[in-house]
Amino acid sequence: MRTFTYKVPSSIRQATSDFGQSSDFLAGGTTLIDLMKLEVMTPSQLVDINRLPMRGIELASDGLRIGALEKMSDVAENQEVVANYPVISQALLKSASAQLRNMASMGGNLLQRTRCGYFRDVSTPCNKRQPGSGCPAIDGWNRTHAILGTSSSCVATHPSDLAVALVALDASILLQSENNNRLMKLDDFYQVPGETPDKENQLRPGELITEIVVPRLDFAQRSTYVKVRDRESYEFALCSAAVALDIRDSRIADARVAAGGVATVPWRLPAVEAALRGAPATVESFEAATEVAADGAKPLRDNGFKVSLLKRTIVRALLEGSRL
Amino acid sequence: MSRNLNDSSSSDLPPDAQAGSSRRQFISRLAAISAGLSVAAPLARSATTTEGNALEGKSPKKGTEEDLVEINFKVNGRHQKLEVDPRVTLLDAIRDRLGLTGTKKGCDRGACGACTVHMNGRRVLSCLTLALMTQGEEITTIEGLAKGDELHPVQAAFIGCDGFQCGYCTPGQIMSAVGCINEGHIRSDTEIQEFMSGNLCRCGAYPNIVDAIKIAAEQMKAGR
Numbered sequence: 292m293r294t295f296t297y298k299v300p301s302s303i304r305q306a307t308s309d310f311g312q313s314s315d316f317l318a319g320g321t322t323l324i325d326l327m328k329l330e331v332m333t334p335s336q337l338v339d340i341n342r343l344p345m346r347g348i349e350l351a352s353d354g355l356r357i358g359a360l361e362k363m364s365d366v367a368e369n370q371e372v373v374a375n376y377p378v379i380s381q382a383l384l385k386s387a388s389a390q391l392r393n394m395a396s397m398g399g400n401l402l403q404r405t406r407c408g409y410f411r412d413v414s415t416p417c418n419k420r421q422p423g424s425g426c427p428a429i430d431g432w433n434r435t436h437a438i439l440g441t442s443s444s445c446v447a448t449h450p451s452d453l454a455v456a457l458v459a460l461d462a463s464i465l466l467q468s469e470n471n472n473r474l475m476k477l478d479d480f481y482q483v484p485g486e487t488p489d490k491e492n493q494l495r496p497g498e499l500i501t502e503i504v505v506p507r508l509d510f511a512q513r514s515t516y517v518k519v520r521d522r523e524s525y526e527f528a529l530c531s532a533a534v535a536l537d538i539r540d541s542r543i544a545d546a547r548v549a550a551g552g553v554a555t556v557p558w559r560l561p562a563v564e565a566a567l568r569g570a571p572a573t574v575e576s577f578e579a580a581t582e583v584a585a586d587g588a589k590p591l592r593d594n595g596f597k598v599s600l601l602k603r604t605i606v607r608a609l610l611e612g613s614r615l
Numbered sequence: 616m617s618r619n620l621n622d623s624s625s626s627d628l629p630p631d632a633q634a635g636s637s638r639r640q641f642i643s644r645l646a647a648i649s650a651g652l653s654v655a656a657p658l659a660r661s662a663t664t665t666e667g668n669a670l671e672g673k674s675p676k677k678g679t680e681e682d683l684v685e686i687n688f689k690v691n692g693r694h695q696k697l698e699v700d701p702r703v704t705l706l707d708a709i710r711d712r713l714g715l716t717g718t719k720k721g722c723d724r725g726a727c728g729a730c731t732v733h734m735n736g737r738r739v740l741s742c743l744t745l746a747l748m749t750q751g752e753e754i755t756t757i758e759g760l761a762k763g764d765e766l767h768p769v770q771a772a773f774i775g776c777d778g779f780q781c782g783y784c785t786p787g788q789i790m791s792a793v794g795c796i797n798e799g800h801i802r803s804d805t806e807i808q809e810f811m812s813g814n815l816c817r818c819g820a821y822p823n824i825v826d827a828i829k830i831a832a833e834q835m836k837a838g839r
Contacts, residue, residue: 294700296682296701297701320743321725321743324704325725325743329724337701339748388814389738389810389812390738390739391725393737394743525812525813
């Protein structure tokens with residue numbers, strides 16, 4: 292690990308003004324310390340935000356607000372979250388391990404970096420880590436990589452389960468800097484790689500995610516998260532699906548669908564949602580609606596299986612969601 | 616990760632490593648040798664600035680002292696004050712600086728669970744926690760679990776159920792198991808397996824570990 296200086300600000304304002312060139316904010320550390328050991332990330336200064344007042348899990352009439360420093364485990368077990376937004380709780384509990392969930396913050400989870408093996412190995416090129424150096428994954432080992440939202444520069448998947456659930460629920464994040472607050476839809480926050488895979492989102496230098504805002508969605512009580520992976524637990528997704536269903540008289544009045552593990556960003560599927568609206572809540576209409584799920588997919592040498600896996604994962608989630 | 620030279624475990628070397636070495640000394644000697652191989656360049660660089668003292672575990676004089684950070688925290692109920700390089704993890708601080716070597720270094724990357732300790736009563740990974748993040752916090756390691764000679768119920772159950780073979784993952788398994796029971800994630804074998812999935816056992820003692828957790832949970836519920 293490279294040397295760094297360490298600051299502990301006492302306010303959000305001070306944290307953002309302490310943030311200098313080559314700084315990183317330190318919350319749970321589960322991504323950052325790991326990548327600093329690998330020298331994938333080499334900040335010269337860490338600004339420890341753990342003492343800042345960015346906590347609380349509050350359910351109000353207009354929705355749910357979660358402080359960015361709340362731990363994944365606390366949100367997953369929160370009874371209001373479990374009752375009103377089960378997809379959030381399930382996505383969190385299917386992430387990482389009990390220890391990591393006790394450490395990792397909600398805001399940090401949304402900013403975690405890809406698990407692409409080339410990104411994590413500093414002896415190989417990577418356009419995300421070292422812009423312009425090339426992408427060995429495109430012609431290399433790419434079984435776990437993305438089929439959607441890719442470019443000729445990068446095919447790395449976004450690793451967060453939480454983000455998939457939040458994108459399905461139309462959640463926003465509150466971004467705070469020294470003189471500015473802005474609320475942004477999480478779906479707009481993430482950027483596909485294009486020619487600049489090193490720029491993953493809209494976060495500005497010194498800006499902090501301070502809060503997650505999930506709008507009220509009554510039918511989110513009927514929501515679920517299905518995650519398919521190489522082992523049953525403690526593993527990143529090969530494919531995942533977050534769905535919420537509004538079923539009235541055995542027909543789908545409204546639906547929310549997003550997928551993870553298959554795309555460079557959490558992947559909302561409006562075309563699948565549109566195909567579901569008005570359809571009977573049957574396995575046949577679920578299968579028909581997911582026909583368009585992988586439209587535009589660009590499978591690589593080893594990950595062509597994700598095209599059908601994506602459709603089947605969504606069907607499984609819709610089946611589980613419709614039986615709730 | 617570069618090794619903090621203050622924390623060199625080579626001072627544990629017995630004067631005569633040939634005769635009467637304990638298992639602990641033997642292992643620490645191996646560790647010192649392998650560390651010497653992997654960080655040969657930094658050691659050599661430091662040796663020139665410290666007149667050859669680095670290998671004896673003494674503090675390098677130049678270039679680091681002003682960067683040390685003081686931390687005050689509680690480990691197993693005792694106040695501890697350390698000056699550490701900001702890069703030192705909680706794992707290295709408790710093992711190399713406090714001599715509490717029960718906590719094991721497995722992957723050192725947050726993937727295996729061998730380094731699990733409790734921070735303020737919650738199970739966390741000490742390899743992904745910087746020591747300076749524990750300022751003012753309370754840490755419990757495997758050494759702090761027993762009450763004197765009386766083993767914690769989870770420790771006793773691991774022995775009773777043969778919940779290990781080589782034993783390397785065991786301190787982490789036990790600390791994680793205590794957390795798992797305290798959290799109440801013991802309603803079925805499946806739930807125990809799910810909530811213990813962050814602790815890997817290369818010997819495959821998993822069925823016995825699940826048995827031990829169920830027995831210990833019953834005893835803890837009964838207040839024994």
